[in-house]
Amino acid sequence: MTVLAGTLAVALAGIHVFAGRLRGLSGVPRSVWLSMAGGASVAYVFVHILPELHHRGAVLQRVGNRAFGSLEHHVYLVALLGFTFFYGVEQFARQSQESDEHSEVGGAKTKTKTGAGVFWIHIGSFTAYNALIGYLLVHRERPGVESLLLFATAMALHFVVNDFGLRDHHHEAYDRLGRWMLAVGVVAGWALGSATAVGELAVNTLFAFLAGSVVLNVIKEELPEDRDSRVWSFALGAGAYTAVLLAG
Template sequence: MEHYVSIWPVLLLALIHFYGTRLRFLAGVPRSVWLSGAGGVSVAYVFLHLFPELNEGQEHVEQAFVGEGFLRHHVYIMALIGLSVFYGLERKIVIAKKEEQEKKGEAKPPAGLFWVHIGSFGIYNALIGYILFTREEGPLTQLMLFSIAMALHFILNDFGLQEHHQERYRKYGRWLLVLALVAGWSTGYVVELSHTLVVLVLSFVGGGVILNVLKEELPEERKSRYWAFALGAFLYAMLLLSL
């Protein structure tokens, strides 16, 4: 495929950051069935499409990193790192909000922590942008499936970041995420990562996706719709398995 094809998914994901939080029908408690369903789709993609792809790429990683024991499982280590990084950030934000609530009566993380949090998601977005560029080398269906899963995942992230950071996210955060996404995609024109590094990036993103979905679904106060999550996962799983 020509390298202009993936610009359309990039534009779609950018528009989600611009307008995602304006979809008021998705807000509120109990959690929207559409958000829970979107989470199910994202997780189904990671387990049934992304991880099997990473398993195939493990051979390239083993050739690049010769070693024994845990050194032979870099792909899964990177997925664990991705999950752990975003779990740590989420815990830090939640604790900071509670502390600010007790001190100032306002559940809003400090500005410094906001920039750290948004910066981490900026890196995350840049990696996804680069992956979109590399997806042009494969079948169009591969690019489409990844784009759909990431679009729904971005909607979940937007609502989570909006809830944590409120006006700061609307005023600054979403712009940074859009710039990071476009920058990551554009980097593909000037920097060609080895297949090994692409596999490791995919693995890190996969771990991040799982954590970022589950952290939005699990809190009891969200009153999430398990049936919607399960239905979204099942339907997308059926689609992936049929292709």
């Protein structure tokens, strides 16, 4: 299982390395495929991760182990923390980008790349995020090959969405360095997960943080007006992956 997880970690890393070569994902209106990938990623959170974590939290409570404390809202509070953290990171990057909009094309301001300091904070946060995903390839909320493949597929689609958004922020700096940092991050997370083990409560907490983060990182790409996103493609992606999850 560890070997399979490692293979999947390398495959996920390859998405960041090679996603820039995919044609037809950039431009306005937003690519149908990106919206579908985002919808599938969010479906995984709401249909698979959160219900499973809530169930496991209830089981831990019934055990009566006081070390776990009250877990009734634990999952959702940590998910909210993940959502809020990446909301702050995204706003930090967007405001920096907007403050540098000096050139105008056809009377409209054009976005510029972010500065070096913003780049390191933004990409550093996502490198840690990818390391978390790599770690959870080994330590999941539900064991088994099927669970691993469903998780890896959802994260692969999510990585495509993230890759597009980060390249839009950082331009050539992302292609030159950022994508490699993210690729290394997911493999490093898998290596750390292979060498260490944590308890069930810790795994639940990490997955909850990931859940909130995934929702924010998908929605932030779909909602801006200048994306001209297609609701139907997002819904189609969410519905299709929901069907896969419920059939599993």
